Amino acid sequence: MKKVRLFGLLSALLLIMSLAAPFASAQEGGSILDQVRARGSLICGVNGGLPGFGYLDPDTGQMLGFDADFCRALAAAIFGEVTSDNLVFVQLTAAERFTAVQNRQVDVLFRNATWTLQRDAELGIDFGPTNFYDGQGVMVPADLGVSSIDDLDGASICVLTGTTTELNITEAMEKRGLSYELVKFEQPTQTLGGLEEGRCDALTSDISQLAGLRSSAADPGRYIILPDVISKEPLSPAYIEGDPVWADVVRWTVYATIQAEEYGITQANIDEFLASDDAAIQRFLGQGDQASGSLLGLDNDFVVNIIRAVGNYGEIFERNVGVNSPLGLERGLNALWSDGGLIYAPAWR
Amino acid sequence: MPDQRASTFDVARHAPVPFWRDIRFIQAFLQVLFLVAVIAFGYTLIHNLVNNLADNRMAINFGAFDRPFGTNISEGTTDFDPSTTSNWEALFIGFRNTLRVVAVGLVGATLLGVLIGIGRLSSNFLVRSVTIAYIELFRNTPLLVQLYFLYRGLRVTMPERIQDSYKLPGPIYVNRRAVNFPSIQGTEKVEIFYVLVLIGLVLGIALWIWRLRVQDRTGQPANVLRWFVPTVLLFAAAGWGLAGGPFRVEHPQLRRFNFEGGDKLSMEYITLTLGLILYTAAFIADIVRAGIQAVPYGQIEAARAQGFTNNQMLRLIVLPQALRLIIPPLGNQYLNLAKNSSLGIAIGFFDVYNIASIISNQTGQSVAVFAIMMAIYLSTSLAISLVMNAVNYSLRLRSR
Numbered sequence A: 001m002k003k004v005r006l007f008g009l010l011s012a013l014l015l016i017m018s019l020a021a022p023f024a025s026a027q028e029g030g031s032i033l034d035q036v037r038a039r040g041s042l043i044c045g046v047n048g049g050l051p052g053f054g055y056l057d058p059d060t061g062q063m064l065g066f067d068a069d070f071c072r073a074l075a076a077a078i079f080g081e082v083t084s085d086n087l088v089f090v091q092l093t094a095a096e097r098f099t100a101v102q103n104r105q106v107d108v109l110f111r112n113a114t115w116t117l118q119r120d121a122e123l124g125i126d127f128g129p130t131n132f133y134d135g136q137g138v139m140v141p142a143d144l145g146v147s148s149i150d151d152l153d154g155a156s157i158c159v160l161t162g163t164t165t166e167l168n169i170t171e172a173m174e175k176r177g178l179s180y181e182l183v184k185f186e187q188p189t190q191t192l193g194g195l196e197e198g199r200c201d202a203l204t205s206d207i208s209q210l211a212g213l214r215s216s217a218a219d220p221g222r223y224i225i226l227p228d229v230i231s232k233e234p235l236s237p238a239y240i241e242g243d244p245v246w247a248d249v250v251r252w253t254v255y256a257t258i259q260a261e262e263y264g265i266t267q268a269n270i271d272e273f274l275a276s277d278d279a280a281i282q283r284f285l286g287q288g289d290q291a292s293g294s295l296l297g298l299d300n301d302f303v304v305n306i307i308r309a310v311g312n313y314g315e316i317f318e319r320n321v322g323v324n325s326p327l328g329l330e331r332g333l334n335a336l337w338s339d340g341g342l343i344y345a346p347a348w349r
Numbered sequence B: 001m002p003d004q005r006a007s008t009f010d011v012a013r014h015a016p017v018p019f020w021r022d023i024r025f026i027q028a029f030l031q032v033l034f035l036v037a038v039i040a041f042g043y044t045l046i047h048n049l050v051n052n053l054a055d056n057r058m059a060i061n062f063g064a065f066d067r068p069f070g071t072n073i074s075e076g077t078t079d080f081d082p083s084t085t086s087n088w089e090a091l092f093i094g095f096r097n098t099l100r101v102v103a104v105g106l107v108g109a110t111l112l113g114v115l116i117g118i119g120r121l122s123s124n125f126l127v128r129s130v131t132i133a134y135i136e137l138f139r140n141t142p143l144l145v146q147l148y149f150l151y152r153g154l155r156v157t158m159p160e161r162i163q164d165s166y167k168l169p170g171p172i173y174v175n176r177r178a179v180n181f182p183s184i185q186g187t188e189k190v191e192i193f194y195v196l197v198l199i200g201l202v203l204g205i206a207l208w209i210w211r212l213r214v215q216d217r218t219g220q221p222a223n224v225l226r227w228f229v230p231t232v233l234l235f236a237a238a239g240w241g242l243a244g245g246p247f248r249v250e251h252p253q254l255r256r257f258n259f260e261g262g263d264k265l266s267m268e269y270i271t272l273t274l275g276l277i278l279y280t281a282a283f284i285a286d287i288v289r290a291g292i293q294a295v296p297y298g299q300i301e302a303a304r305a306q307g308f309t310n311n312q313m314l315r316l317i318v319l320p321q322a323l324r325l326i327i328p329p330l331g332n333q334y335l336n337l338a339k340n341s342s343l344g345i346a347i348g349f350f351d352v353y354n355i356a357s358i359i360s361n362q363t364g365q366s367v368a369v370f371a372i373m374m375a376i377y378l379s380t381s382l383a384i385s386l387v388m389n390a391v392n393y394s395l396r397l398r399s400r
Helices: A002-024 A032-039 A066-079 A097-102 A117-122 A164-176 A188-196 A207-215 A244-263 A270-274 A279-284 A302-310 A313-320 B002-008 B023-055 B062-066 B087-119 B125-139 B143-157 B190-218 B224-243 B267-293 B297-305 B310-347 B352-363 B366-394
Strands: A042-046 A054-056 A087-091 A108-114 A125-127 A132-141 A155-160 A180-185 A202-206 A223-225 A232-240 B166-168 B172-174 B178-181 B183-186 B247-250 B263-266
Touching: A032 A066, A032 A244, A042 A066, A042 A097, A054 A066, A054 A108, A066 A087, A066 A108, A066 A244, A066 A302, A066 A313, A097 A108, A097 A125, A097 A232, A108 A132, A117 A125, A132 A164, A132 A207, A155 A164, A155 A188, A164 A180, A164 A202, A180 A188, A188 A202, A188 A207, A202 A207, A207 A223, A232 A244, A244 A279, A244 A302, A244 A313, A270 A302, B062 B087, B062 B352, B062 B366, B087 B125, B087 B267, B087 B310, B087 B352, B087 B366, B125 B267, B143 B267, B143 B310, B190 B224, B263 B267, B267 B310, B297 B310, B310 B352, B310 B366, B352 B366
Parallel strands: A042 A087, A042 A108, A155 A180, A155 A202
Antiparallel strands: A108 A232, A125 A232, A132 A202, A132 A223, A132 A232, B166 B172, B172 B178, B178 B263, B183 B247
16 A cells, blocks of 8 residues: 555656646746846856956966956946955856856856857847957968968868857858868867867967967967958857846946046046046946936946946956957957947947 | 355445445556656646747757758768758768767777676786776776877877878878778779679579588588689679779878878777777676676586587687676667767767757757757667667577
């Protein structure tokens, strides 16, 4: 009889579970902004293995880089300051990153992800403003004697799997009618290893990534990046589709760093600007009674919190990837629009 | 005493129990209830998944498999066209690559495993120690670590520049990227050769049967091979002459970056296959050892008493009996090998798992892709199980 009872109990339990399941999955309410506040921390998806953009400092174990700093800016915008508790970094591979957004495993993705039509339309995610304009390039050993992609007929090329890069290099080589072998790895460091150890003749990726990988090579001087740029790679933050409140918060956090650079407001001189009597700057910094952050459901002076935490766009760029960093990248397309670049923020009013 | 029995029979007490107290009914009812619950639960899970995905604009769409794959596969295919090859076809190429690894892996692991398993029982101290060390080393470290180790190891020991490749007779060229060797292709007239060889074979077999009959009838030695081999060779030579040399050998040629022409085995293929063989052989060796040791010692003593040599004893007495015990756990190891081949992605081998994850990533259809992938691995594993069960059945102990 005991067996019969156990069996009945099990069936009843299964039935109850299957009846309850539809209710359990009904919406967890509110915007991600509310969830982040209730949780007390922002969960930010980053690369984790890419020097300059998202990598662990070997000395301190801290997550550093261009993307990591935008995570900090967002945490500062929401919580007022960045502490060790209110910002959690999640390292994601190229293959995992969008699923992590879909599953809400991360609140936002700052992980050098290219904004494409198909991803925007089909993956259930939305993209924020492009914060880094990149293009795909090819890196080769200088002594290979190659000066352009056209010289690479028959070459083996290392590439990161699950990315737009593998599609772009395929198209570029097919268009030129060249024969080639693609060697695909899951980790950026594996692709660099492939190039360093002679598994492939060339390594292709976003130029910023090539610069980052080169800086971590055993002998960075051995490699050159070819002048060809074979694609547009607008690297943008991504978040779940259908949450306009959260989308605005991410968007205007990025714009705040850009607008701050335009005004010349930096981490160092922010206090002088707080005392400024320029109405536009007062409004931008949320001083006085003019609405700024409060329109987004944030502290009215959220811009001040961002600047204090990470500085303006130019500062973030120079600190992580600029000419004086190991990556040594020029501003190029990522200069302010007023300097001939593409970095531009909408009107702050 | 029939009348006495009738007198003690109380109709009221022996009335049939109501059905809700009938144990047979209760058991049947509970089984049906359980089945309904399982189906309802499964349905709810799938229903929720499909609806929630659709709500989040990620509806499951198997049509994504018809789209072009969009990128290259440099393994197990030449003249691959990324813009016309669909995701289905790419999956198929990946599956073929998986089978290439699994087929070679199964044979290699079995041969090596049996050798090591026998060596493990050797009375020679050196052989015994080396095989024990081998088994413990490979069984007790993760396969993924072994694969990385092997991959880096092979890469670093091979010549770095293609121009410095080791040249083996053939010519076979070995370098960090691949082993390049000459390919053999049939010319347009190769069918003539095949047809004549086929005729030779059929005729040879007919002669073989005829000679056996003659032997049965007259008692003369059949000498079947003396009839069979010359017949086949004669027709093959005739076919070769008629087709005017039906095969063309294509040698790998060194170009600027790589060898072109000929055939090649990529370093990734070699690493994965070798890694799977070395790892699985350690487990098979232990199974073989256990199987041999499970044969009762009396059998060995009896064989020795009958004057069998060591070799004869192993071949005729021990191994046939051990085989029965070895087959079932061996099947498990075969399944493990087939499934472990999905670790190829770690070293960039284009197996079906690697291709599927590329498709998943490029289309965002992770649920659909993983459902297909599970179906592929499940059917591969079931096919292996089926074969092993059939072998097991044919070897079972027949008791009369």
